[in-house]
Amino acid sequence: MSVLASSRSGKPRVGLFVTCLVDLMRPSVGFAAVKLLEDAGCTVEAPVQTCCGQPAYNSGDRGTTRDLAMRIIETFQEFDYVVSPSGSCAGMIRKHYPELFEEDPNWRAKASALAAKTFELTSFLVDVLGVTQVDATYHGAVTYHDSCSGLRELGVRTQPRLLLSSVRGLTLVEMNDSDVCCGFGGTFAVKYSDISGSIVDAKARNVEAAGAPTLLAGDLGCLMNMAGKLSRGGKPVQVRHVAEVLANMTDEPAIGLPREAALKQDQP
Amino acid sequence: MTVHTTSPQFKQNAARALHDPQLQKALNNVKQGFIDKRQAAADKLPEFEALRDSARDIKNHTLEHLDLYLEAYEQKVKASGGHVHFARNADEAREIILSICREAGARTVTKGKSMISEEIGINHYLEANGIKPVETDLGEYIIQLRNELPSHIIAPAVHLNATQVEQDFRRVHTHLDAKRDLSEPVQLLTEARAVLRERFLAADVGITGANFLVAETGTSIIVTNEGNGDLTQILPRTHIVLASIEKLVPTLEDASQLLRVLARSATGQEMSVYTTFSTGPRRSGDADGPENYHVVLIDNGRSAMLGTSFEEMLRCIRCGACMNHCPVYHAVGGHAYGWVYPGPMGAVLTPSLIGVDKAGHLPNASTFCGRCESVCPVRIPLPKLMRHWREREFERHLTPASVRSGLSLWSFFAKRPALYRLATRAAMATLGFAGRRRGRFSWLPLAKGWTKHRDFPAPQGETFQARWQRERKGGTA
Numbered sequence: 001m002s003v004l005a006s007s008r009s010g011k012p013r014v015g016l017f018v019t020c021l022v023d024l025m026r027p028s029v030g031f032a033a034v035k036l037l038e039d040a041g042c043t044v045e046a047p048v049q050t051c052c053g054q055p056a057y058n059s060g061d062r063g064t065t066r067d068l069a070m071r072i073i074e075t076f077q078e079f080d081y082v083v084s085p086s087g088s089c090a091g092m093i094r095k096h097y098p099e100l101f102e103e104d105p106n107w108r109a110k111a112s113a114l115a116a117k118t119f120e121l122t123s124f125l126v127d128v129l130g131v132t133q134v135d136a137t138y139h140g141a142v143t144y145h146d147s148c149s150g151l152r153e154l155g156v157r158t159q160p161r162l163l164l165s166s167v168r169g170l171t172l173v174e175m176n177d178s179d180v181c182c183g184f185g186g187t188f189a190v191k192y193s194d195i196s197g198s199i200v201d202a203k204a205r206n207v208e209a210a211g212a213p214t215l216l217a218g219d220l221g222c223l224m225n226m227a228g229k230l231s232r233g234g235k236p237v238q239v240r241h242v243a244e245v246l247a248n249m250t251d252e253p254a255i256g257l258p259r260e261a262a263l264k265q266d267q268p
Numbered sequence: 269m270t271v272h273t274t275s276p277q278f279k280q281n282a283a284r285a286l287h288d289p290q291l292q293k294a295l296n297n298v299k300q301g302f303i304d305k306r307q308a309a310a311d312k313l314p315e316f317e318a319l320r321d322s323a324r325d326i327k328n329h330t331l332e333h334l335d336l337y338l339e340a341y342e343q344k345v346k347a348s349g350g351h352v353h354f355a356r357n358a359d360e361a362r363e364i365i366l367s368i369c370r371e372a373g374a375r376t377v378t379k380g381k382s383m384i385s386e387e388i389g390i391n392h393y394l395e396a397n398g399i400k401p402v403e404t405d406l407g408e409y410i411i412q413l414r415n416e417l418p419s420h421i422i423a424p425a426v427h428l429n430a431t432q433v434e435q436d437f438r439r440v441h442t443h444l445d446a447k448r449d450l451s452e453p454v455q456l457l458t459e460a461r462a463v464l465r466e467r468f469l470a471a472d473v474g475i476t477g478a479n480f481l482v483a484e485t486g487t488s489i490i491v492t493n494e495g496n497g498d499l500t501q502i503l504p505r506t507h508i509v510l511a512s513i514e515k516l517v518p519t520l521e522d523a524s525q526l527l528r529v530l531a532r533s534a535t536g537q538e539m540s541v542y543t544t545f546s547t548g549p550r551r552s553g554d555a556d557g558p559e560n561y562h563v564v565l566i567d568n569g570r571s572a573m574l575g576t577s578f579e580e581m582l583r584c585i586r587c588g589a590c591m592n593h594c595p596v597y598h599a600v601g602g603h604a605y606g607w608v609y610p611g612p613m614g615a616v617l618t619p620s621l622i623g624v625d626k627a628g629h630l631p632n633a634s635t636f637c638g639r640c641e642s643v644c645p646v647r648i649p650l651p652k653l654m655r656h657w658r659e660r661e662f663e664r665h666l667t668p669a670s671v672r673s674g675l676s677l678w679s680f681f682a683k684r685p686a687l688y689r690l691a692t693r694a695a696m697a698t699l700g701f702a703g704r705r706r707g708r709f710s711w712l713p714l715a716k717g718w719t720k721h722r723d724f725p726a727p728q729g730e731t732f733q734a735r736w737q738r739e740r741k742g743g744t745a
Contacts, residue, residue: 018732024696025725027732046736048689050682056675058636060658060667064679071683148637181595185635190717191671192279192633197721198286198599228722231708256725258707259700
């Protein structure tokens with residue numbers, strides 16, 4: 001039992017919900033999250049997992065969503081907390097899982113129990129664990145994009161900024177409209193490609209106008225969208241997940257930059 | 269039937285809008301104008317959030333007892349000497365209006381701004397029957413000259429600039445000096461005012477919409493910033509109020525609470541410049557007012573929404589805050605939505621009123637960023653309702669085949685973790701290797717929608733789960 005397990009060691013036992021995109025595209029974000037959680041005194045486990053079901057949910061396929069949600073619930077219900085380096089995926093579990101099982105009291109209770117202990121990473125560190133500073137150094141100015149689900153579903157706004165303010169050498173420069181959508185929207189970016197392209201274009205202009213050489217955010221989907229737009233426009237902005245900076249794990253090339261350092265001079 | 273729709277061509281409409289530099293410039297004004305003003309107005313009123321709750325509750329209560337309030341309202345209007353007509357749909361509404369106009373011997377009809385009148389297409393109908401309708405709200409007047417639909421529910425001509433308006437005025441106001449100076453917006457305004465003043469005086473019937481209908485008094489309420497509504501309803505012998513049935517509120521106190529959130533949410537004003545109450549025809553001793561007072565209550569699909577998951581949409585008080593804050597609206601403007609109501613509220617309401625088979629794109633064309641819901645004065649969960657439409661489409665197999673097959677392929681793997689890990693491990697290793705030199709792809713098979721506008725960042729190569737297994741063996745598989 002989770003309560004016993006955690007009380008025995010005295011440490012909160014956290015299940016890391018790593019998210020599909022971090023799992024597939026940028027595992028270093030997952031390891032940064034693990035480091036932050038362990039530094040804050042948690043025991044972290046990453047059980048075998050797939051998708052939270054959000055793509056199906058937002059495409060109107062409730063049946064598939066429920067199937068995937070039930071898997072996640074069963075996988076993670078044993079932990080004291082479920083933490084995710086994504087406001088969008090944490091929001092799916094926290095805000096939407098209980099709605100999925102309105103006609104099924106048994107599963108609804110399980111979904112609600114999981115929802116209550118599921119958190120976005122920075123909000124978990126600050127709001128639950130009371131972390132106010134991290135041990136990290138990052139030289140230069142960064143600007144921060146507030147991803148929509150984290151901001152409006154989970155109230156993530158001050159938490160990443162508080163933690164960033166403790167990073168040595170880092171200055172936060174706010175961009176205009178940091179709380180406006182980047183145009184990603186999951187499958188929206190592909191289904192309504194032209195509209196999405198126009199929205200991310202406006203975001204890229206705000207990032208550029210802020211003048212900071214680094215762009216951070218808490219959701220990899222938004223980050224890939226913005227990084228892809230900035231690199232397409234030839235803008236030399238380093239784009240990273242906020243966890244990488246907070247965990248002092250910025251050795252990996254920024255999103256969309258080459259992995260083979262020797263070939264970096266090929267870059268425009 | 270209601271007015272013509274181009275909603276099925278949403279994508280083409282949007283593409284055209286995105287490539288229209290004049291429109292893009294005009295849309296920038298929406299972004300800059302409304303948002304800060306609403307925020308300032310909300311910040312100045314400590315009880316604003318509590319008022320939003322109260323506004324939601326008032327509308328919910330009314331919708332729960334709509335039949336009772338409609339009856340009570342009807343009785344009060346009759347008691348004050350007015351007439352109430354119920355129209356099930358647009359056809360019935362148009363016939364009722366035409367017959368009232370004919371009874372009044374009307375040749376010209378002035379109109380205050382009314383979205384329901386756009387919905388039932390009354391202007392074309394009256395014109396086809398020999399009666400000239402004249403829009404008197406400046407924005408509506410301009411788009412009437414251009415034979416367009418409003419592109420915004422409170423700022424109908426927001427897609428236009430002053431030069432376009434000048435050209436329209438020169439084209440239509442041919443009785444005026446061709447050499448007159450119209451270079452300043454105030455000159456356009458003065459000219460419109462002079463032209464409209466004659467129309468006000470000549471009109472036989474005045475048609476207005478209603479922001480609220482008050483059951484306890486039989487009063488209809490409109491808000492305007494130009495005063496055109498007052499002249500429309502006071503000067504002609506006959507006043508017709510057009511309203512959809514969800515405009516009802518129980519009491520004057522309820523209406524005043526809703527008024528406190530309406531203008532603040534819409535334009536950031538504390539109150540609109542004119543808030544006009546009208547209750548029945550002119551009484552003996554009244555200084556002015558119409559001799560005949562008619563209310564046409566229009567259902568046109570609303571009652572079918574009651575008791576469904578879309579009932580919450582009937583709380584809408586048409587402030588426009590959702591579209592003012594919508595990144596998709598900012599990108600494509602109102603006309604792209606292809607029918608009367610644009611933006612997030614239109615994306616929910618339009619499928620209810622004209623069918624999701626025609627308007628299916630609208631609830632899909634949203635990133636679910638949630639900014640609309642965060643500013644809605646009556647707290648309509650717009651993203652949730654758009655998602656409900658997507659569910660209806662999925663159930664009815666209206667979702668595009670490409671989306672369905674992509675989704676079922678994804679869920680096939682997502683439901684089989686072992687296979688998922690194997691497949692993703694191989695795929696990411698391949699992609700990571702292919703992208704190691706540039707770090708990104710400017711083209712990828714099956715990802716044209718993505719790479720048309722942005723690069724696809726290359727993955728790091730090894731999946732998190734593979735590395736975790738290797739380094740920590742912490743997984744429970």
